Amino acid sequence: MKIVVCVKQTPDSEAKLTAQNGQPSWGDAPLVINPFDEYAVEGALQQKEAVDASVTALCIGPEAARDALKHALAMGADEAILVSDPALEELDSAGAARILAAAIQKIGDADLVFFGRQTIDNGTGLVPAQVARVLGWPLLSLVGAMTVEGAEIKVERTIEEGKQIARAKLPAVLSIMQSVGEPRYPSFMGIRKAGKATIPVWTLADLGIAAPAQAVWRAELLNPPAHDSHCEIIKADSPEAIAEALVEKILAEKVL
């Protein structure tokens, strides 16, 4: 069985972000593997242990995005591929999906494709469904637990209304939730292995496709309006008196 895990490199979630001349800036904060994608790698490694699978990490990004792939390798992925091409600097989610689908086909024989639920940069959460649509494979999103049963996969999904048990034929595309379990830390051996690994770089020419047309455009990037950061601390002699004063204040705001 072959599992492809798609990962992206994003600023660390602790980073302070500001918009500067229409571009995001995160100062000295490191770029990391998208936190949600770590759960996808974890889910794939659990399957590797359960059904003897190989795990390939796949990423679109600049040369520096190798570090996200190295993290996946250090966690235990078997190989990694970077798709990088100057023509891919501006990609919308559907464009990224077409590139990933082409790369998944070039990798060949994938039974499962895993994604994190969404990225923490643009955070559209659209790409898993779009890759499934381009490939014509079933989509099982928001998966927290899974079992491969022969040529099928059975999963537990979490939606707004509760939990669903769903089944689909392989090959299939899954987006993975954090209930799959905390991502394992890279081991010392894993980090050494990742450091030595050769990560091939595929260009659009290697994939045999043209750069996809872009439909979604960022017109502006803005800092959020300055927060009214003044917090009024309510003090009184007893919890009851504090509560009464606080309720007065809340009701006076007329939000209820």
Added chain:
Amino acid sequence: MNTWVYIDHFNGQPAPASWEALGLAKTFGAATALVFGQNVEALAKIALEYGADSVLLADDPALAVFSPEAFTSTLAALASDSPPALILFPTTSRTRELAAMLAVDLVTGVLVDVTGLELADGRVIATRPVYEGKLLEKTTCSASPQLVTLRARAFPKPTPEAGRAGEIKKVSAQAGGAAVIEGFVAGEQGVSLTDAGVVVSAGRGVSNDPAEGFKLVAELAAVLGGAVGASRAAVDAGYIPYANQIGQTGKVVSPDLYIAAGISGAIQHMSGMRSSKLIVAINKDAEAPIFQAARYGVVGDLFTLVPALTEAFKKKLGK
């Protein structure tokens, strides 16, 4: 201009943000509601009451359970026949998949989880939070139809007009479900977190007695007709299910009133609630970062303050 509005539902129960989308569409001109499912004609009538001028109703056993593939093919066929300039969706787990796949079929784009929308010459400029709400972007779609999913509670909900009539046009469904749904376990009933007007949350501050802490929080939420949320720390410690988690790895909420009890205010939590209209924080630690986001704060013990607040609200609201 005639905007299409997709009415999302689960077993016939509409996502309230569908009506918010319909209300927004009406500010642009006429609105056509899209109702897909099985035995959902009642929903089509409610859509008319909420302001739809007409409804395209695909009522078919093939659509009995939501499947992104079948629903996408059904909608893609309709949009190919008479392409609208704009299709609005409420943002839910289902519509994220539906709009995503539709963009592939129609070779267009999706603007997701939008909190503001302007219209100029038939083209939209959408505002949406990016980088976990730390920044905002204005974004456009240069292809047609423009697909936009709206964040719950970001736009006003229209008042329904009982008995309001309009054309309900039956349209055909397309098959195509790729996954089989074998079972369903309903989550805890109650007010949905993302649609709630009031959210009361607790975090690590309940650790001395988590069961009692969340009981007190639930009582306060109940008096305010709100929902119960939690920080990741509380979920990780097993005090409360993941479904209640607010933040980067949980749900994003924007209620009118957000009360955080015993939550320090890690950046991951803030990214899930910073768009709330009024934030109130209760914490023992006067230095907790949550106070920087709050309009009102109380430094003290949630185990005495939360029940006192419940009683004070009961008295004031006459409950």
